Amino acid sequence: MPSxxxxxxxxxxxxIGKTALAIELAKVFDTEILSADSRQFYKEMSIGxxxxxxxxxxxxxxxxxxxxxxxxxxxxxxxxxxxxxxxSNIFKTKDVLILVGGSxxxxxxxxxxxxxxxxxxxxxxxxxxxxxxxxxxxALQQELQKVDPVSFKRIDLQNKQRxxxxxxIYRASGKPYSSFLNKKGTRRKFNVVFIGLKADRSLVYNRxxxxxxxxxxxxxxxxxxxxxxxxxxxxxxxxxYKELFDWLDGKLTKDEAIAEIKKNTRRFAKxxxxxxxxxxxIHWFDFDTNPKEIASFLKEKKGL
Numbered sequence: 001m002p003s004x005x006x007x008x009x010x011x012x013x014x015x016i017g018k019t020a021l022a023i024e025l026a027k028v029f030d031t032e033i034l035s036a037d038s039r040q041f042y043k044e045m046s047i048g049x050x051x052x053x054x055x056x057x058x059x060x061x062x063x064x065x066x067x068x069x070x071x072x073x074x075x076x077x078x079x080x081x082x083x084x085x086x087x088s089n090i091f092k093t094k095d096v097l098i099l100v101g102g103s104x105x106x107x108x109x110x111x112x113x114x115x116x117x118x119x120x121x122x123x124x125x126x127x128x129x130x131x132x133x134x135x136x137x138x139a140l141q142q143e144l145q146k147v148d149p150v151s152f153k154r155i156d157l158q159n160k161q162r163x164x165x166x167x168x169i170y171r172a173s174g175k176p177y178s179s180f181l182n183k184k185g186t187r188r189k190f191n192v193v194f195i196g197l198k199a200d201r202s203l204v205y206n207r208x209x210x211x212x213x214x215x216x217x218x219x220x221x222x223x224x225x226x227x228x229x230x231x232x233x234x235x236x237x238x239x240x241y242k243e244l245f246d247w248l249d250g251k252l253t254k255d256e257a258i259a260e261i262k263k264n265t266r267r268f269a270k271x272x273x274x275x276x277x278x279x280x281x282i283h284w285f286d287f288d289t290n291p292k293e294i295a296s297f298l299k300e301k302k303g304l
Contacts, residue, residue: 005091005190006304009036009107010100011276012197013269015207016287019052021197022100024291026060029096029304034083035064036101036110039238041079042070044227047220048240050211070227070235080109091190096304104275113186120172128164128171140167148176156271161237193302195294196282201270203287208265215240216258224248239264 008029010022022033035041039049043066051065063086068074083099087110090097101107132140140163145152151166166177173180199207224244227236231245240261247257276282285294298304 004095006096006302007087007111007188007190007192008096008098008298008304009111009192009194010098010197011104011107011194011279011282012102012287013204013272013276014102014265015050015211015269016197016199016204018100018102018197019056021195021291021294022098023052023056023060025195025295025298026098028291028295029098029298031094031096031098032061032063032090033098033100034086034110035062036079036083036099036103036106038076038079038101038103038106040065040101041068041074042066042235043068044070045223045235045241047215047218047223048238050215070230070233073234076105076109077114079106080114083110087190102272104272111188111192113188115181117169117177117180118173120168124168124171125164128167132160132164137163140164143167148178150178151176154178161234192281193298193304194279194282195298196276196284197287197289198284199287201273204269205266208269209262212240212258212262212265220244221254239268 008025010018010025012018025031026033037049039045040051041064042049045051046066052062057065064079064083087097099107099110128140137158137160140160141152141157144163144166147170148166155162155166157163169175169177169180220240221244224241225248227241228245228248230236231241236242236245243252243257243260243264246252246260247254252260283297
């Protein structure tokens, strides 16, 4: 694959307008879009993941939108493999492709490759899951702080899956999870250009609040009720669903659950900002920049 092939990565916090920009760029460059939004992979989750509308999906060809079931085990490593295969195939006929999404780890997997971790036996993972049930999350947080203070500072301490992952790597290898990070040296056969959308935090938060209100109006509560019997499935341990499951379990009122969705989505956006700010290769534009201006930048400054 010649190096003139280019992947445009459109990144930024949730609700900033990445999908709309990606579609406009796809029109300009007569190309297709790969989604790197890990929540939009699942066909059972539409409203709560802000899947592109029918009109948006028909405006440009999309890949990895509602392509899996919540009952499928689908890891970031699986996505890296599938996305690279898709890129290889489409680059045969296109010189430019677009990758869009706010899941920084999934974008990074395609662009840079994943760090390689030691194998973990199912027994170690099951042991940690049982400890979570019997001892609680705080006990696992304390263990992580003791054995891997670097990861303790970096990861979302409310994310049970991330904490279990870090601890299982430690228990399997005797080395901190953080010691395996940033070892990758993968070179891809395509060029990469990062385009980031930004806005004042208050504006992003207002957009998030409005989006959640629209999701409720569009039927998110009904969608959550349909998925409630499967609430233990890993794919559903995500903002927008777990809060409504808590309401259905009687732990919250409906208004409290909606307020929690907004709060947790704002926290998610803050973490996205932290992740993407580490990437010095991103060319940042205000969220309301005319897409034609960004397309001109890509043509004139990047030779696309």
